[in-house]
Amino acid sequence: MINRHTTFFVKDLKPIEFCGKPVMWQMDINGAFEKPFETQPTEGEHDFTTCEGCQKTLKELIKRLTEKFEGSHKDGAKPFPFCCTHHSELTKLKEFNRADFISVPEMVARKIIYTNSHIKNNHQSETYYKDITDYIDYTVESFGQMPGNAEPLYLSDYFFYITDLLERNTEVEKGRKNRLLEFLKAYRTPTETPKTDFNILLGTYQKWLKVFPFEISFFSTLKPHFEKQLPILNGKPETNKYTGLAKVKMHTKGSLIDVLLNLTNNLLTQINTTTLYEKGLLTEPQKIKLELVLNERKMKLKQGYVNSSKDEEQRYRKILKEWFADEKKFIDEVTPIVKALPPQPINSEIDTEKYTAKHYLLAYLFECNAKGVSYPIGNKKELERIGNERMGAGKGNRFYKVFNEVINKDLNAEKNLFEIGGEYWRKAVIELSKAPELVENYLQSKQL
Numbered sequence: 001m002i003n004r005h006t007t008f009f010v011k012d013l014k015p016i017e018f019c020g021k022p023v024m025w026q027m028d029i030n031g032a033f034e035k036p037f038e039t040q041p042t043e044g045e046h047d048f049t050t051c052e053g054c055q056k057t058l059k060e061l062i063k064r065l066t067e068k069f070e071g072s073h074k075d076g077a078k079p080f081p082f083c084c085t086h087h088s089e090l091t092k093l094k095e096f097n098r099a100d101f102i103s104v105p106e107m108v109a110r111k112i113i114y115t116n117s118h119i120k121n122n123h124q125s126e127t128y129y130k131d132i133t134d135y136i137d138y139t140v141e142s143f144g145q146m147p148g149n150a151e152p153l154y155l156s157d158y159f160f161y162i163t164d165l166l167e168r169n170t171e172v173e174k175g176r177k178n179r180l181l182e183f184l185k186a187y188r189t190p191t192e193t194p195k196t197d198f199n200i201l202l203g204t205y206q207k208w209l210k211v212f213p214f215e216i217s218f219f220s221t222l223k224p225h226f227e228k229q230l231p232i233l234n235g236k237p238e239t240n241k242y243t244g245l246a247k248v249k250m251h252t253k254g255s256l257i258d259v260l261l262n263l264t265n266n267l268l269t270q271i272n273t274t275t276l277y278e279k280g281l282l283t284e285p286q287k288i289k290l291e292l293v294l295n296e297r298k299m300k301l302k303q304g305y306v307n308s309s310k311d312e313e314q315r316y317r318k319i320l321k322e323w324f325a326d327e328k329k330f331i332d333e334v335t336p337i338v339k340a341l342p343p344q345p346i347n348s349e350i351d352t353e354k355y356t357a358k359h360y361l362l363a364y365l366f367e368c369n370a371k372g373v374s375y376p377i378g379n380k381k382e383l384e385r386i387g388n389e390r391m392g393a394g395k396g397n398r399f400y401k402v403f404n405e406v407i408n409k410d411l412n413a414e415k416n417l418f419e420i421g422g423e424y425w426r427k428a429v430i431e432l433s434k435a436p437e438l439v440e441n442y443l444q445s446k447q448l
């Protein structure tokens with residue numbers, strides 16, 4: 001392992017909290033002092049030792065950085081450590097010796113070439129992100145540390161050239177290039193304001209929680225699980241291939257969005273109506289269809305309506321037009337589903353008191369049909385007895401009269417049943433029947 005010697009100047013240790021619980025500790029150190037060290041190049045198809053371009057760039061970089069170090073560059077800056085106020089402070093440090101830094105310009109130039117070469121050789125790998133960011137992490141650590149959080153010597157030059165070379169590299173696939181550039185950018189604008197980064201991640205995750213359709217019944221049980229999570233850490237602690245140190249990387253906004261896209265895809269592909277159907281869990285397809293249509297509409301409404309026409313008036317008009325079209329489409333989709341659903345809870349307000357003799361009669365008739373028993377047609381006494389028994393004493397005669405009114409009607413025609421028992425005839429029949437299950441099956445068999 002790399003032999004390192006670091007002197008820390010710790011000021012404070014502060015927890016970073018989420019919902020009152022510390023999720024990580026932030027060390028507030030007034031910097032540390034560690035001398036830079038050499039890094040090892042990696043091997044691959046592209047060999048910088050034989051590549052003319054790399055060798056030319058290496059020479060140019062050594063020239064520029066050496067001029068900077070010696071203060072002989074035409075910008076007139078003084079030699080290190082008097083190049084800036086931060087580095088000037090080093091002279092007060094007993095551990096500091098300028099001779100330890102003499103090789104830094106060449107070292108940094110090589111680190112730039114090594115990293116560029118490493119990117120060229122690894123950007124097509126499946127594990128490109130870890131391979132490359134691990135190597136960059138390793139290289140960044142090799143720059144050592146300066147007290148007072150001053151910049152390790154020429155670290156910003158390293159980032160400047162690496163970024164520039166990567167931006168100009170046309171071989172790297174666009175998405176991968178952006179992900180790597182984002183990683184570099186996060187490094188260059190470091191953790192002075194960790195809270196801001198944290199809030200961006202938190203906001204990104206909360207947006208996802210809001211947008212994901214947890215209201216759909218088969219997703220609803222997952223919501224508490226995801227509400228409790230805060231996936232701001234990019235995976236489990238991983239050992240850097242090059243430094244041997246285990247570290248957890250914080251997500252960048254982009255990498256968190258990648259994770260959420262993946263998660264969304266996994267949830268949608270693993271839990272859906274097809275899988276429910278296959279497992280025999282799709283018991284209420286109409287209800288789920290309704291949920292899907294409602295949630296689709298809700299999502300669009302949450303997302304809102306925007307239009308970027310040049311003419312302002314046209315913008316309003318276009319927005320309204322889109323809204324009207326969506327609403328019409330929504331109504332068209334939702335109406336047949338609602339119609340097909342079993343009676344809505346509103347019906348439960350109708351209690352038995354509101355049932356008439358006709359409802360009692362229908363219940364009786366369907367019960368007979370379901371049992372395969374014939375009606376006592378013309379038998380006034382028997383019908384009155386049944387009426388008294390079912391509706392209460394003294395109501396038998398009314399039952400008998402209604403029987404005679406209804407008996408010639410075709411009870412297999414829904415239209416007739418509507419006329420006799422109104423909108424809720426079916427519910428009444430089931431509720432007033434003495435064998436509701438049997439009747440329910442019978443009605444279903446008749447497609448009623």
Ligand SMILES: [Zn+2]
Pocket residue numbers: 046047048051052053054055
């Ligand atoms: Zn090259």
Ligand SMILES: [Zn+2]
Pocket residue numbers: 081082083084085086087088
């Ligand atoms: Zn300086």
